[in-house]
Amino acid sequence: MSTSERIAFTLKVNGTDYPVDVEQGRNLLSVIRSEIGLTGTKEGCDDCECGACMVLLDGQPVNSCSYLAVQAQGRAITTVEGVIDGDEMHPLQRNILEEGGVQCGFCTPGMILSAHALLARNSSPSEEEVRIGLSGNLCRCTGYAKIVAAVQRTATELHA
């Protein structure tokens, strides 16, 4: 079967089912951005190196640039647009903003999802664990310090 052959299936993104009809070879990133229309997920390298395209698949962080859209059928996909709860920012979003962990913002969506997954598997990570947990997400602006502080503050708040 050629990768250009089309296939119709359903993707569940942020709790909503989206029917899509795309080439088999399409990566999840391009389907989320171009077919479903959620552009919060960014493309930085198309090479699994930068983490800007990170989404959660059943809660696990993956680089959506290197994941076929068809493989995500039947799984719960979370993008940055799904992290917010109604009009209320997720504590991670609020804290990364208040701590000054956002500059250009291009890595921010992937960073938030990476941190989200980290806190789901380890609710009180050490600074070292946060740093290792976020090491798949490149940021060129901030030097990471304020992002790490925001994740640690979030962990503390969620425990309180």
Next chain:
Amino acid sequence: MSTATKKPAHKPKTAARFVRADGPDKVTGSGRYTADLSLTGALAAKFRYAEIAHARISKLDVSAARAMPGVFAVLTADDVPDVRYGSFVQDRTLFARDVVRFEGEIVAAVAAVDAATAQRAADAIVVEYAPLPIVNDAEAALAPDSPLVHEGWADYGAYEALVRDRNDASFSSIAKGDVEKGLAAADHIVRSRYVSDGCHAAPIEPRAVVAQWEGNKVTIWTSTQVPFDARAGVCETLQLPNNRVRIIVPHLGGGFGGKCGFHVEAHVAALARAAKRPVRLVFSRREEFLAPDKRREGIVYDFETGVKNDGTITARRVRLVIDNGAYTADAGFFSQLAAMHALGPYKIPNVLAEAHLAYTNHQPSGSVRAPTAPQTCWALESHTDEVAKQVGIDPVAFRKQNAVDTGAVGPSGQTYGEIGVQQCIDAATSAAGYGKTLADDEAIGVAIGWWPSFASPSGAYIKLDGDGSGQIITGAQECGTGAVMTLRQLAADEIGMRAEDFELVYQDTSAAPYDMGATGSQTLFNNGRAVIAAAGQIADQLRNLAANKLEAAAADIVLADGRAHVAGSPDRGVAIAALAGIAAGGELLIGHGSGAPPAAPSVAGSTCVGDIGVAAWQAPQFSCHAVRVKLDRDTGVARVLHVSTAHDSGTIINLVGAQGQVQGGVMMGIGQALTEGTNYDDQAHQRNAALLEYKLQTCADAPPIDIHFVEIETPNAGPYGAKGLAEAPNVATAAAIANALAKLVGAPVRQLPMTAERVWATLQETASKEQGK
């Protein structure tokens, strides 16, 4: 940890806590960057690149590509005006004409129904080349018998101050005193050679451009740091007046200088005009590495410093050869800027620096965060430690003795007003615990750096609507630093309102007056002045309205906390929103500001050949970084354990943003020190044009960073005494790491980046020298 030496009396009242206005957009994913835009009917653009470093085009046939279904436009040099452009040397054309000079040069452009079709069409373009000799080494390029990168160099138009000769696109020298005499008077002469590779800005957002024509006007959405420069480039190359080209920058995903200058906006606009459709270009990461006219320049340094036994520097002579790459882009002033950095912030009576900007068949060099500075600081400060060692003086004491101070005369003959370099040295070394006993595999290296502030014309408007809400319409560009976000604080303070009462309209050349852009750390320095001037006009209008309403003299009206009241009578007042309501029925509240850029400092006592205007430094910024490094001597792998920084960037207006600049600049410096370097093969192809081979620092690599601001009242500074800050923190880190490594290795590592292989090789050389003794 963050501390400040001295709080100046006056700062914006609203500066205490800063949450950026564009933040909610960025953390929720609703913010749009250029590649997120889509327009009905938009086509995808792809370029055909030279892929060969130097060759004459013997055949270029686009007929097969043009005939492919789904292809709307294929353009080459024959399809656009024959314009040579360049802000320093007019050596560039939109598309290669006859000759290609680096692998990433654009030969043709395609617009097609989708990206895959556009790529197939670009691949179907037939190009045949007759190879020309490749200039792959900047020093060799200056040899009299070197092949020329530009056969027609002598006929190019150029900025009149440039001194050019064959492959030397810009020669610049700074001479003061008598260097021969100074060297003769020394007890020791220390000679060293250092070589730095080029490296990349590597913003996480690859660049993107969308262009759409409506009649004879074009709107271009682009990921540029300099919208007005981009507009100028489009207008020059496509021969359009400024008022028919509108540049809009959506959120910009970082730049670090790599998105300065004018680059591919005109190609996309030309495609859109030919295709009669909107056209969208999005770079791949590989293109982001290979194609931009912007990467940090490799430089070769030969230093000679004369020093007396008591540590007095008597003279310095230095020769620099800068790799210009194939086109000069905005690098024309690099020779003089690098010469200043090679002489450094030191009191030396006799100096001679000679810098050459050599054409090669490499990717063009251009402004990347503090261009020429980090690598030159690395070379100079490594050399400085060698000089200190020669006379047996501790390197920090040696710097304290020889660095400039308030009232000192610098290398170009500029006498400095109040500056904080000595305080920076004290603060950074003390925070680092310099002098304490460390493990055998750890050492602390120290370096000082400097960087100018750049005065430039800049403009802004402010309007206050009838409901009392304001808009700042500014030409300034936000690249992530938060400098534009900070403008709200300045306007609010001037008018007596809150920062959140103002929304920003920015990054749109048709809405706002000129600004130089997110370049030269100049936004607050220059646009801050414009915003304050515009806000001052609104404040005057409000005081007049309040004077009428309150039956008082305008001069007695105080604007504060959203109200206008009579001085000394806080109860005799009126809400600013109410005054805005009155104005909405009559003379509207509109302010406009620019303000005169502060005067350039005078330079006396030096002779500059090829003077491009960067020997006199406006409100210079100073820094000292002290870095603790751990070295695995078996492998050459170095790890940065701790960084202490101190910066004199004048008054800090936005502390959170300022800290972010230091943290980001230091991390970029660590990358430049240890891993980031462009590696060319013998055919002048980049070997590591991917993030897998070109390693950026990760969160796990980041050490703790102490931040200290030395807040000095500098003459001729920007608003509230602020200087620039975005570039300065990137200057001294690599140098400080080098000096720590030199202690651990026993000799300096003379190539940048100081990769594990190079460190290991230096360890082996040092060991065999020891054995040979």
